Amino acid sequence: MYNDIVMDHFQHPRNGGEITDADAVVEVGSPECGDTTKIYLTIRDNRIEDVKFQTLGCAAAIASSSMATEMIKGKTLEEAWKLTNRQVSDALGGLPEKKLHCSVLAEGAIREAINQYRKNMGLEPWTE
Amino acid sequence: MNEPDPTRQSRLIYMDHSATTPTHPDVVAAMLPYFTERFGNPSSLYTLAGISRKAVAEARGRVARALGASPSEVFFTAGGTESDNWAIKGVALANRHRGTHIITTAIEHHAVLHTCRYLETQGFSVTYLPVDRYGIVDPDTVREAVTDETVLISVMTANNEVGTIQPIEEIGRIAQDAEVYFHTDAVQAIGFVPIDVDAMRIDLLSLSAHKFSGPKGIGALYIRDGVNIDTFIHGGAQESARRAGTENLPGIVGLGAAIERATSDIAAHSRRIADMRDRLLAGILADIPATYVNGHPVLRLPGNVNVSFAGIDGEALLMLLDAEGICCSTGSACTSGSELPSHVLMACGVDPALARASIRFSLGEMTTAEDIDTVLSVLPETVRRLRALSPVKI
Numbered sequence: 366m367y368n369d370i371v372m373d374h375f376q377h378p379r380n381g382g383e384i385t386d387a388d389a390v391v392e393v394g395s396p397e398c399g400d401t402t403k404i405y406l407t408i409r410d411n412r413i414e415d416v417k418f419q420t421l422g423c424a425a426a427i428a429s430s431s432m433a434t435e436m437i438k439g440k441t442l443e444e445a446w447k448l449t450n451r452q453v454s455d456a457l458g459g460l461p462e463k464k465l466h467c468s469v470l471a472e473g474a475i476r477e478a479i480n481q482y483r484k485n486m487g488l489e490p491w492t493e
Numbered sequence: 494m495n496e497p498d499p500t501r502q503s504r505l506i507y508m509d510h511s512a513t514t515p516t517h518p519d520v521v522a523a524m525l526p527y528f529t530e531r532f533g534n535p536s537s538l539y540t541l542a543g544i545s546r547k548a549v550a551e552a553r554g555r556v557a558r559a560l561g562a563s564p565s566e567v568f569f570t571a572g573g574t575e576s577d578n579w580a581i582k583g584v585a586l587a588n589r590h591r592g593t594h595i596i597t598t599a600i601e602h603h604a605v606l607h608t609c610r611y612l613e614t615q616g617f618s619v620t621y622l623p624v625d626r627y628g629i630v631d632p633d634t635v636r637e638a639v640t641d642e643t644v645l646i647s648v649m650t651a652n653n654e655v656g657t658i659q660p661i662e663e664i665g666r667i668a669q670d671a672e673v674y675f676h677t678d679a680v681q682a683i684g685f686v687p688i689d690v691d692a693m694r695i696d697l698l699s700l701s702a703h704k705f706s707g708p709k710g711i712g713a714l715y716i717r718d719g720v721n722i723d724t725f726i727h728g729g730a731q732e733s734a735r736r737a738g739t740e741n742l743p744g745i746v747g748l749g750a751a752i753e754r755a756t757s758d759i760a761a762h763s764r765r766i767a768d769m770r771d772r773l774l775a776g777i778l779a780d781i782p783a784t785y786v787n788g789h790p791v792l793r794l795p796g797n798v799n800v801s802f803a804g805i806d807g808e809a810l811l812m813l814l815d816a817e818g819i820c821c822s823t824g825s826a827c828t829s830g831s832e833l834p835s836h837v838l839m840a841c842g843v844d845p846a847l848a849r850a851s852i853r854f855s856l857g858e859m860t861t862a863e864d865i866d867t868v869l870s871v872l873p874e875t876v877r878r879l880r881a882l883s884p885v886k887i
Binding site for chain 2: 392
């Protein structure tokens with residue numbers, strides 16, 4: 366059902382877990398299927414120094430969170446903001462059509478976490 | 494590229510007998526001559542065809558004996574789905590002059606539910622009876638739902654997801670008193686629930702061979718003598734001119750052999766499987782916190798374990814268990830993004846978050862004591878891994 370990259374990230378998720386003193390923590394849920402993803406960010410000098418995630422979801426949702434967090438680690442907030450779910454699913458070597466929506470959650474959670482950090486810093490949240 | 498063959502993995506643990514079963518070697522052996530030497534079309538006139546006719550008659554007799562029916566009341570079909578379609582559409586259309594109301598339940602297989610929904614588009618009205626939290630239909634609700642317009646009651650013998658066994662005999666009596674035809678989808682029940690169509694007052698019954706170590710693509714519909722039902726597959730005069738199409742000869746022979754095996758000692762077979770099932774469930778409940786049992790504690794198929802592990806996704810668990818060589822299923826696969834969790838669990842009033850966290854192990858003939866040990870050694874750690882990765886705290 367899934368390719369080897371997806372299965373690898375699902376079975377051995379990168380960046381799974383919590384950060385106790387994170388600079389931003391958000392939890393977003395999909396009203397469609399009940400998937401939930403929580404993102405923790407540690408930010409230094411406008412860069413994502415560390416990122417962790419927790420996901421309640423299917424293999425595609427967990428693999429997407431794993432890949433998405435890998436892709437933004439060490440990146441500037443501007444770079445991380447630009448990450449799309451299409452880039453995530455491409456990096457995973459593709460997801461089954463009916464599972465594409467599972468990769469949207471990671472993208473949304475990362476953007477929300479970035480904006481939470483900006484608000485904490487007294488900055489305007491980004492919109493696009 | 495050659496696909497990996499999971500059955501060659503020495504540690505394949507198959508706990509999805511409610512989905513399908515392997516065809517038993519004895520059944521395969523009984524079938525084989527009917528692919529090769531004894532291949533004659535039963536409708537032909539020469540001696541070779543007579544051998545085929547005799548084999549079909551023998552298989553029909555075996556199915557009839559397993560149900561307490563007479564052979565002339567057994568009709569071979571392509572499986573459970575066709576049998577359900579034929580029973581429901583056939584009775585509805587043939588009795589339209591008497592009324593256009595059908596009674597069924599919210600937890601039927603889609604072969605029944607979607608057939609009923611189709612009939613709703615054709616001018617029929619359907620009552621979908623609720624079930625209690627264990628998945629049991631209250632016979633009183635059946636009695637109360639009957640109107641002058643009711644022509645058919647269809648209630649499954651045992652549920653495929655949660656394994657709940659329904660009070661079929663009581664519902665049969667209600668149908669008989671109300672002079673309404675009674676159909677039961679017994680696809681999951683054959684080999685586990687003793688069937689006697691007379692004692693249970695069943696007018697129509699669907700069964701499918703591949704659920705009890707027979708081949709796929711063959712099933713039967715029992716139609717009580719005198720039931721007014723339309724033909725569903727039109728064509729030649731096979732099956733007393735009620736179900737056309739050249740007989741699936743090897744399949745029919747396989748069904749006959751399989752149902753005789755499956756119903757020869759239901760009590761002993763069920764006890765062996767229920768003992769393993771009880772040990773599996775007890776082990777799961779002892780070792781995995783926040784586990785909820787779906788279905789009825791007692792009135793359930795002996796091989797069925799359906800549990801929800803709070804805070805995780807059933808499909809994710811299924812995939813991790815698959816990587817360990819364990820085959821099971823979930824009724825809650827998130828496919829389209831808008832798909833609701835299992836209609837059966839929702840009808841039982843299970844919280845949607847727990848419904849998606851459900852997993853079904855269905856034990857059967859292949860299951861061994863070692864399989865139970867292996868699952869009990871793998872499952873707690875697998876659930877723990879997924880829970881550690883989940884934002885939902887339990």
